[in-house]
Amino acid sequence: MDVLSDVLSAVRLTGAIFFDSTFREPWVAEAPRASVIAGKVMPNSQYVFFFHTLIEGACWVEMTDGSAEPLRLEAGDIVAFPMDDAHALCSAIGMRAKPDLAMYHHPIDRQLPYVVNEGSSVGSCRFVCGYLGCDIRPYNPFIKSLPRVLHGRGTARQGWLASLVHHAVSETDRGNPGGETVLAKLAELMFVQVIREYVEGLPEDARGWLSGLKDPHIGQALRLIHGQPAANWTLEGLARAVGLSRTVFANRFTHYACDPPMQYLARWRMQLAARLLENPGISVAQAGAQVGYDSEAAFNRAFKKVVGLPPGTWRKGRAPGPGLPAN
Known part of the structure; x- marks a missing residue:
């Protein structure tokens, strides 16, 4: 029995990629608490949280309440926020911008993801961002064992996953039929890989x-x-x-x-x-x-x-x- 797979199946882990964004310095993108917009982006999930995959460039990610040290992201990193924390992605520490809540909905007239492209230049960053959803009732032993910030260093550049990420980016560019499903499954695969790496790195005396x-x-x-x-x-x-x-x-x-x-x-x-x-x-x-x-x-x-x-x-x-x- 693969216990992790059993639990993820029973709690219906579901992924969705909503944004493919390229920003030029200086830039900042602030995300609200996922619970604020969960019903609009993943209405069939009981619990929703953000993830971001950095495809190109480097930047910072910070909790907007200042409760944790800023985290440096490099190309290939994946970061998720399982505990519903508002956060900001930015080219320099301390930058803030009010989230545009109108952006967070599933479009009826177009295919996901939303594409924001300010053009590539020195210091620009490209992200693929979205959500992961799951059930938490009656019982989800998995979600409460996660940290506030789950950081996969270089995860999206590893072997088979790098190929899938490259394929997903091309799906975004082409807008092929079924592309949303491809991206959703990729989101789930990336998250599971980050979890596997996180488990491998846990110290022997860790609790959870x-x-x-x-x-x-x-x-x-x-x-x-x-x-x-x-x-x-x-x-x-x-x-x-x-x-x-x-x-x-x-x-x-x-x-x-x-x-x-x-x-x-x-x-x-x-x-x-x-x-x-x-x-x-x-x-x-x-x-x-x-x-x-x-x-x-x-x-x-x-x-x-x-x-x-x-x-x-x-x-x-x-x-x-x-x-x-x-x-």
Whole structure:
């Protein structure tokens, strides 16, 4: 079981490239908090955040609230803001410009991306920018384990990905049918590659769900849970399967996943069940059975405890609009 792929699929990671921009010095482009414009750019996603890929040139990126040090970007870098922070891309530190919120919508009369081209010159920069969206309810263990700024150094210039980025840029220039889909998939691929590099670089003592993927014992436990979510897992059974005592396993799992093992299992089951409930051909009882509950009553109790609503009510109302990462 590839746990990361399983989670990204279950929470419906979706990409979209909206802007292909070339700026000449001096320049600044300020982005608002993604939650402000999420419903306009990715209305089908519960949670949305920005990413930027620098194709040519070099520049700075800063949090607009000044809460972090400016970050230098070079050609080939990818930067994402998973925690809904407003930020600015600029040719010199400290430059600001009020975001134009009217720019953030999906056009009905043209194909994405929007192209802004001030012309190339010494010191100019070219960006491909967009959004990544996903579900965060009922449970997304992945998103809350990300840093405020996710920086992939030179990621877009590496081997196969560099070829895809080059192809995507040419798609922008040609405006071929299906180009938006090509760009959306590229956005997802770039983000996953940045995540893989981020996980590889995490120190041994790092805390969080992504760090747990690297730990031999907790990574194995996560593979078991995600590989067989409906199995009759117990704390003792999982601990035994990964070769740890009950107490050591429970403490270690909680350290990494930020949830105790059985609570994690229950929450993940509800994420899977919520997806099943979107299918009108699957009854509440069938959805519960597919995630490990022998009776509809037991599933109803578990779903309401984790989600806050009975499964039937969830199904009728679906999830509310864009939000913030759940704790």
